[in-house]
Amino acid sequence: MALPRSLAVWVVLLAPLAAQLPRSPEDLPADVRQTLTARMGGDPFTVLGAWQRAPRDAEPPPWLPDQREGDDAWHWLLHTALWHADPDVAYAAARMLSYPQLDLPASERWITVVWPHIFDAEDAPDWGEVRRQVSSTDVARLLAVRDCWHAEVRPFFLGDMHRCMRPEFAPLLAALALCDDPFLRRGGFGNLGTIAGYSDQHRDVIGKALLALQAADLADPVEPFVRAHHLGHTPRAYQLPAARPGWSPLLRAALQRSFLELDRPLFWPFLMRWAEDETPADEDRLLLAALLDCGKQEGCWLALRTMARMPVDPHLQRRVAALTAPASEALVLAARHDWPALRELAATDEEALAVALEYDFDATFLAWSAVAFGADAAAGLAAVDRLLGVADALAAPCRTNPLLPARLRQAIALFGERLDFPRLHRLASELPAARSERLIELYWAAVTPANLADCDAAVFEVSPSIALRDRLREWGASPQAAVRAPALDLLLRLGDARLDQAVIEHWQAHHGDDPLLLARCREAASVRTFLADCLRRQPADADGAPSVSACNLLAAVAMAGGLPDEVAEHWAGQLSDERQSPRVRERFAHWREQALDGDYVTALLDHHGALPIRQVPVAYLGLVDDDRVRELLQKVRSTPGAAVQGAIDELALGGDWRCKQEVDELRHRHVYGWFDDATSPVQVGGRSLDLVPWLLGELETNCCRRNSAASALEYLYGFETHAVPENALQTQAARARAHWQAVGEHLRWSVIAGRFVVAAH
Numbered sequence: 001m002a003l004p005r006s007l008a009v010w011v012v013l014l015a016p017l018a019a020q021l022p023r024s025p026e027d028l029p030a031d032v033r034q035t036l037t038a039r040m041g042g043d044p045f046t047v048l049g050a051w052q053r054a055p056r057d058a059e060p061p062p063w064l065p066d067q068r069e070g071d072d073a074w075h076w077l078l079h080t081a082l083w084h085a086d087p088d089v090a091y092a093a094a095r096m097l098s099y100p101q102l103d104l105p106a107s108e109r110w111i112t113v114v115w116p117h118i119f120d121a122e123d124a125p126d127w128g129e130v131r132r133q134v135s136s137t138d139v140a141r142l143l144a145v146r147d148c149w150h151a152e153v154r155p156f157f158l159g160d161m162h163r164c165m166r167p168e169f170a171p172l173l174a175a176l177a178l179c180d181d182p183f184l185r186r187g188g189f190g191n192l193g194t195i196a197g198y199s200d201q202h203r204d205v206i207g208k209a210l211l212a213l214q215a216a217d218l219a220d221p222v223e224p225f226v227r228a229h230h231l232g233h234t235p236r237a238y239q240l241p242a243a244r245p246g247w248s249p250l251l252r253a254a255l256q257r258s259f260l261e262l263d264r265p266l267f268w269p270f271l272m273r274w275a276e277d278e279t280p281a282d283e284d285r286l287l288l289a290a291l292l293d294c295g296k297q298e299g300c301w302l303a304l305r306t307m308a309r310m311p312v313d314p315h316l317q318r319r320v321a322a323l324t325a326p327a328s329e330a331l332v333l334a335a336r337h338d339w340p341a342l343r344e345l346a347a348t349d350e351e352a353l354a355v356a357l358e359y360d361f362d363a364t365f366l367a368w369s370a371v372a373f374g375a376d377a378a379a380g381l382a383a384v385d386r387l388l389g390v391a392d393a394l395a396a397p398c399r400t401n402p403l404l405p406a407r408l409r410q411a412i413a414l415f416g417e418r419l420d421f422p423r424l425h426r427l428a429s430e431l432p433a434a435r436s437e438r439l440i441e442l443y444w445a446a447v448t449p450a451n452l453a454d455c456d457a458a459v460f461e462v463s464p465s466i467a468l469r470d471r472l473r474e475w476g477a478s479p480q481a482a483v484r485a486p487a488l489d490l491l492l493r494l495g496d497a498r499l500d501q502a503v504i505e506h507w508q509a510h511h512g513d514d515p516l517l518l519a520r521c522r523e524a525a526s527v528r529t530f531l532a533d534c535l536r537r538q539p540a541d542a543d544g545a546p547s548v549s550a551c552n553l554l555a556a557v558a559m560a561g562g563l564p565d566e567v568a569e570h571w572a573g574q575l576s577d578e579r580q581s582p583r584v585r586e587r588f589a590h591w592r593e594q595a596l597d598g599d600y601v602t603a604l605l606d607h608h609g610a611l612p613i614r615q616v617p618v619a620y621l622g623l624v625d626d627d628r629v630r631e632l633l634q635k636v637r638s639t640p641g642a643a644v645q646g647a648i649d650e651l652a653l654g655g656d657w658r659c660k661q662e663v664d665e666l667r668h669r670h671v672y673g674w675f676d677d678a679t680s681p682v683q684v685g686g687r688s689l690d691l692v693p694w695l696l697g698e699l700e701t702n703c704c705r706r707n708s709a710a711s712a713l714e715y716l717y718g719f720e721t722h723a724v725p726e727n728a729l730q731t732q733a734a735r736a737r738a739h740w741q742a743v744g745e746h747l748r749w750s751v752i753a754g755r756f757v758v759a760a761h
Contacts, residue, residue, distance in 0.1 A: 012335035019638035021079055021106055024353040028080040035073045044077050045089050052092035056122055075101075075614070075641030082109055091117060095125060099132040099673045103637070104662045107133050107671075118142070121150035123286065124159050127160050130712030132673025139164045143172035146179055158187025160454070163704040164672050165191050170202035174209040177217075180233045191702075196270035198733060199700040203274055207254040210266060211238040218262075228647050245721035259299035260290055267398060269727045272305075276399070276729060280306050285313055292319045297326050301397035308334035308359045330355040331397055343367050347383075354398035367406055380419070393433055399729040405742060412439045418605045421446040421455075429456035432758035433742040437465065440760035449475055449483040457490050462748035462759040465567050473498055485510070492517055493752045497524030504530050509647050513549070513555035516569060520751075523558040531557050532596050543580075546588045551575035554592055558600035564623040565754075566681065571604060574617065583610045601626045602749035613639045618646040619679050622653030630654060645674060649682040667694065676708050685711040689747060689756065692716070692740060698731040706732065717756035718745050 018115050022028070025045060036044035040063045042672040051061055065074055075635035079276035081093035094113040102110060111133060116124040134142070139161065147400050158176070165173070173195070173565055176188030189209065196206050212235040240249040251274055258265045280288075284306070291303035300323065305315055310333070320335055330352035333342040339360045345352035346364055372383040394400055395721060408431065424443040427434055431438055440463050447455050452475070476499045488499070488506035507518045515534065521527045538550035552572045559568035578584045587610065591603035605628055616636055621629050630651065639645035651659035663682070666674040675683065683693045698709035699721060710721035719739055724732045747756040
């Protein structure tokens with residue numbers, strides 16, 4: 001019989017490991033217990049429990065380390081005490097443990113230990129730690145608890161926890177928005193607004209919460225900490241209108257509430273997207289007229305956009321003519337169905353082009369193509385730039401027409417030969433979905449030594465029909481500096497050293513302060529020799545510290561020898577930051593000799609290993625394929641007080657199966673702290689596109705969690721989520737999914753860009 005998922009994961013995670021954190025008070029070593037007993041004046045667990053039970057205003061005992069620091073013995077005590085059967089002993093330890101020091105079983109234990117104290121008026125845990133460790137299941141449990149909130153926690157809990165909010169919590173947040181506590185009502189409703197900004201899920205829940213909102217709930221509560229003054233809150237009573245053709249009753253009621261009854265519209269992008277997804281009818285004319293007259297720009301936008309997709313109504317047209325609220329000229333023309341005037345405006349105005357491509361696509365695109373592909377290069381480039389402004393990221397009141405990429409590809413196939421380099425470059429570099437083989441072929445044919453530096457060479461690199469390196473080598477061997485220089489620049493970025501001596505000379509002349517760039521050409525023995533000679537010649541500073549240049553050269557020699565680029569770049573930064581420290585002064589010459597002998601991993605480990613194990617920086621080490629590095633990471637992973645979660649991340653990145661299982665479980669539990677703290681390679685699972693669907697889902701959560709997912713997607717294949725405004729008529733997640741659906745199968749790794757790039761397709 002198959003084990004349940006959660007049990008199966010625990011079987012794997014709790015299986016005997018070569019190294020792991022302590023799991024019991026019995027794991028406290030005898031010599032450590034003896035040291036702690038002498039220091040604390042008694043059995044360490046007993047003393048720790050007594051301190052937890054002491055009044056909170058008592059003087060801190062002399063054995064308590066300052067600022068929650070301490071030596072190895074102290075960290076051993078905390079990690080073993082966490083598993084103590086006495087809840088006071090365990091909670092005392094939990095209060096002084098931080099998420100990066102815990103693996104998944106220890107974090108689970110931490111949650112269990114602190115849970116009874118979460119709403120403790122006298123001794124609540126640090127909410128920052130709670131936020132970083134709770135799973136989505138834990139957050140749901142917290143949102144379901146309403147009767148044990150105390151005055152000091154209520155004002156900020158939901159605000160502090162918004163980083164953990166997800167669309168599936170909408171029903172629980174809506175329930176809080178109706179409760180007696182004024183802070184919980186505002187916090188619950190505010191978090192619903194955050195969800196509505198990034199997701200179109202739970203429209204029925206959010207719509208009903210909006211209808212039940214009392215206008216007074218938006219004001220600051222009077223005497224908020226006097227609970228007796230806030231009992232018996234009565235949600236606003238409402239009745240949905242009768243069902244009829246057109247918009248649904250709940251949508252009509254929500255539109256009326258937000259735009260017509262409140263001083264400022266709430267959730268208006270959410271409501272506009274909802275209205276766009278339903279089909280209006282003549283029965284909605286009364287509401288549309290009220291929206292035109294409401295004096296709110298967003299309500300006017302909604303009405304005008306709706307009129308643009310309905311038959312012309314004379315009564316509404318007269319209301320449009322009498323508008324007093326600020327209105328988009330383009331939307332007014334669309335609402336009037338005045339397509340000729342709209343197309344004329346679209347010839348010079350970006351917003352008008354966006355609106356016209358929505359409602360009058362064929363005629364507008366034909367008119368745009370006549371200019372964009374025309375003989376007037378300047379006018380054509382201006383037209384292309386206007387299109388770029390509306391193609392991907394539109395603020396309200398516009399949205400992208402899904403027909404655009406396909407029609408653009410057709411136009412390029414027919415008229416692409418008319419385009420000069422600037423127009424081809426704009427289209428190819430800025431519109432990945434339009435990168436047809438024909439476009440890239442024309443773009444490549446237009447590349448010359450004069451414009452090579454301005455082209456998007458990564459597109460050529462990943463398109464198999466383009467012989468990029470051959471042309472670069474040809475130009476790189478030219479006797480003319482103007483022809484040679486831009487080609488050698490790209491060969492450097494490609495790590496191509498076929499023209500090794502020319503590449504070295506070009507680097508010396510133009511990039512001599514960046515040895516890591518030259519180290520990309522690691523396949524050339526001449527490059528490796530040159531970098532080694534440069535490192536040997538580097539003198540120390542007058543005070544005996546290595547120079548920044550020497551630190552960079554050491555990392556470059558290691559990179560040329562095979563150290564992964566990200567690790568070398570990170571190490572160079574660490575060495576430069578620490579170059580005045582005694583250990584770097586003392587050991588740098590030794591590391592230099594090790595790197596020059598090809599033993600760069602030993603040098604790297606000696607640099608890291610000189611630190612106390614709890615201070616070892618583990619970022620990016622998972623990319624190093626060496627048993628000694630894995631051994632160091634395992635040591636960090638099992639050392640109380642060390643960067644345990646970071647070590648697990650890096651071991652997973654390096655392929656350790658148990659650690660990969662643990663990271664996978666953290667991902668599925670939606671643990672905010674892990675995801676937010678992890679390096680980009682860990683967040684995306686290495687150089688792989690497998691986690692993109694999951695990352696796209698994370699965009700639909702909230703601003704903070706979205707930020708990490710957005711950064712991961714940009715790191716992986718360059719998609720800029722933030723280019724889509726939060727008030728757009730398409731959520732950021734929806735736009736990202738559409739982009740992924742259009743280009744996902746055509747992404748190829750680019751050395752030049754250091755990420756996946758859309759190839760010709």
